[in-house]
Amino acid sequence: MNNVVHIEKALIYASSKLNSPILSDVSLTIGEGELLYLVGRVGSGKSSLMKTIYGELPLRVGKGVVCGFDLRKITSKNLYKFRRHIGVVFQEYNLMAGMSVYENLEFVLRATEWKNKRAINRRIEEVLNTVSMADKAHRLPSEVSGGERQRVCIARAILSSPRLIIADEPTGNLDPAAASEIISLFHTIVDQGCSVILSTHNSENVRLFPSRVVRCADGFLI
Numbered sequence: 155m156n157n158v159v160h161i162e163k164a165l166i167y168a169s170s171k172l173n174s175p176i177l178s179d180v181s182l183t184i185g186e187g188e189l190l191y192l193v194g195r196v197g198s199g200k201s202s203l204m205k206t207i208y209g210e211l212p213l214r215v216g217k218g219v220v221c222g223f224d225l226r227k228i229t230s231k232n233l234y235k236f237r238r239h240i241g242v243v244f245q246e247y248n249l250m251a252g253m254s255v256y257e258n259l260e261f262v263l264r265a266t267e268w269k270n271k272r273a274i275n276r277r278i279e280e281v282l283n284t285v286s287m288a289d290k291a292h293r294l295p296s297e298v299s300g301g302e303r304q305r306v307c308i309a310r311a312i313l314s315s316p317r318l319i320i321a322d323e324p325t326g327n328l329d330p331a332a333a334s335e336i337i338s339l340f341h342t343i344v345d346q347g348c349s350v351i352l353s354t355h356n357s358e359n360v361r362l363f364p365s366r367v368v369r370c371a372d373g374f375l376i
């Protein structure tokens with residue numbers, strides 16, 4: 155199995171301005187088509203680790219290879235190439251309020267140089283089918299539920315067929331039923347070969363949809 159994430163003996167900092175790491179001696183490997191839950195208390199370093207993995211924070215100490223890119227060699231010049239392999243999903247939806255579900259997705263494809271209208275239509279239809287939102291393509295984000303909004307964000311994250319999805323507290327704003335549906339959807343995406351790192355405080359869903367769990371605690375990964 156190919157590794158999508160391989161980190162060895164890294165120090166993880168919460169900000170590029172801080173001198174002491176939030177996590178030390180971090181070694182982590184995530185295989186193709188694997189879902190990894192990242193758990194831990196508020197402020198334990200989950201987001202910092204995820205930001206380092208998608209190049210938002212620099213890897214200063216240790217080794218890190220993500221989707222074939224050496225994290226120590228990510229620069230502002232090659233960041234966009236690296237990011238094409240990674241989809242991100244956050245607790246906050248960050249959808250454009252004045253654009254329909256379809257237009258939100260079309261905007262992203264056009265920004266990544268998709269030009270052919272028919273190909274754009276086809277891709278949007280595919281990702282909306284994956285997240286069971288094809289019938290709501292023409293609604294505004296305000297006209298769908300929180301769980302459905304998060305489905306649209308997942309559709310947006312998978313548009314470019316990424317090898318890895320980083321989901322930081324994707325169910326934080328959802329009721330338990332909607333949260334379970336979203337976690338189940340991530341498992342479907344993993345079954346299609348994508349890898350997912352998902353941070354969560356929801357231990358019930360970790361129990362319902364089992365996968366490998368890594369905990370941030372006392373400055374280390376356990």
Ligand SMILES: Nc1ncnc2c1ncn2[C@@H]1O[C@H](COP(=O)(O)OP(=O)(O)OP(=O)(O)O)[C@@H](O)[C@H]1O
Nearest residue numbers: 168169172176194195196197198199200201202203
């Ligand atoms: N830019 C920053 N400057 C200084 N400290 C920061 C910065 N960003 C985060 N921190 C601190 O670093 C620690 C780790 O933050 P991080 O966001 O990684 O935690 P987390 O485990 O994701 O928390 P949560 O569960 O609340 O999302 C926290 O104590 C946080 O307050």
